[in-house]
Amino acid sequence: MSVKVIFADDHAMLRAGLRSLLQSEAGFEVVGETGNGRDTVALARALEPDVVIMDVAMPDMNGIDATRKIVRMLPDVRVLALSSHGDGSFVKGMLEAGARGYLVKEAAVDELKSALETIMRGRIYVSPRVGDGFAGDDLLQDESRARRVLSSREREVLQLVAEGKSSAEIAAVLHLSRRTVETHRRRIMNKLDIRSVAGLTKYAIREGITLLGE
Numbered sequence: 500m501s502v503k504v505i506f507a508d509d510h511a512m513l514r515a516g517l518r519s520l521l522q523s524e525a526g527f528e529v530v531g532e533t534g535n536g537r538d539t540v541a542l543a544r545a546l547e548p549d550v551v552i553m554d555v556a557m558p559d560m561n562g563i564d565a566t567r568k569i570v571r572m573l574p575d576v577r578v579l580a581l582s583s584h585g586d587g588s589f590v591k592g593m594l595e596a597g598a599r600g601y602l603v604k605e606a607a608v609d610e611l612k613s614a615l616e617t618i619m620r621g622r623i624y625v626s627p628r629v630g631d632g633f634a635g636d637d638l639l640q641d642e643s644r645a646r647r648v649l650s651s652r653e654r655e656v657l658q659l660v661a662e663g664k665s666s667a668e669i670a671a672v673l674h675l676s677r678r679t680v681e682t683h684r685r686r687i688m689n690k691l692d693i694r695s696v697a698g699l700t701k702y703a704i705r706e707g708i709t710l711l712g713e
Contacts, residue, residue, distance in 0.1 A: 501528035502619060505546065507539040507562070508532075508554040508581065517552065517607060524612055536560030537672075543569045543576060550615060553598065555582040555589050558662060559672060561708055563592040564654055570597030577618045581607060590629055592707050600624035648690050654708055656683040660696060661703035 504527055506514045514532050521527045530546050533539045536553075537560040543551055551569060555562040566578045580593040580601040590601045599618040602610055603626045610626060617624040649657065652673075659669045666684065670677045693699050703709045 501526055502550060502615065503528050503530045503546070503548040504615075505530060505539065505542055505548045505551045506532040507534075507536070507551060507557065507565070509534045509557050510554075513604065513607075517611065520608060520611060527615070534558075536562055536565030539565050540568045540572070543573060547573060548576060550618070551576060551578045552581050552611075553578050553593075555580055555584065555593060555707070556709070559659070560655060561658055563596045563707065564651065564658075566593060566596040566598050567651070579614055579618055579624070587629070589707050590625065594623070601629060602626050603628040649687060653683055653687050653690075656680060657687055657699060657703050658709045660684065660687075661700040661709045 504521060506517060506529065508514050511534070514534075518529045518532065521529055530548055531542050533542050534557070536557045539551065539553065539557075540560070551566075553562045553566055557565070562580060562582075566580070569576055569578060577600075578593075578596075578598040580590075580598045581604055582589055582593075582601070583604050593601055600614050600623060602614050602624070606626050606628050614624040614626070655673060656669060659672060664672070666677050666680045669675075670680045673680070687699065688694055691699070691702060693702055700709075
């Protein structure tokens with residue numbers, strides 16, 4: 500029986516390359532792909548794959564928050580993080596959210612099959628190319644301040660603010676009223692003690708909520 504896989508990455512060429520790689524391997528079936536976190540959550544709900552290969556930095560909803568939603572909704576789905584960034588803060592964020600592995604993009608071709616086989620056996624896979632000095636247990640310590648202080652909805656709003664969306668645009672994306680969005684914005688600013696969009700954007704980048712320009 501084939502392992503059903505969804506790819507989630509906002510770079511179409513990378514998705515195409517990895518899809519081609521997996522399709523040449525026996526035992527894997529690519530059943531869907533998306534370019535942002537919000538669509539990934541919806542597609543996982545519809546298709547119930549065995550594995551979601553999840554980019555960390557995506558528009559509308561980042562891979563960390565998308566992973567958390569998928570794992571909560573479908574506990575049997577295994578998420579393999581895929582990122583250009585190998586430093587510990589992003590690895591911690593994904594593993595804390597429920598990902599079972601973390602793969603650096605530059606190593607994806609060589610390591611993808613091995614990583615998938617490892618997480619399908621119920622083990623955690625962390626690429627050897629991740630920054631020196633990080634071990635699996637260490638990566639689960641010290642949850643980021645944003646995830647301690649802000650609610651899931653507030654993190655979604657913060658990402659969209661950092662990506663330059665207006666309150667009206669955020670309301671449309673999240674299916675909320677504009678007044679509700681503005682209430683969330685005020686709460687975020689109060690909780691973080693940040694009073695400008697520029698400040699919120701810098702904070703969101705530093706905390707890995709968005710990676711503008713990746």
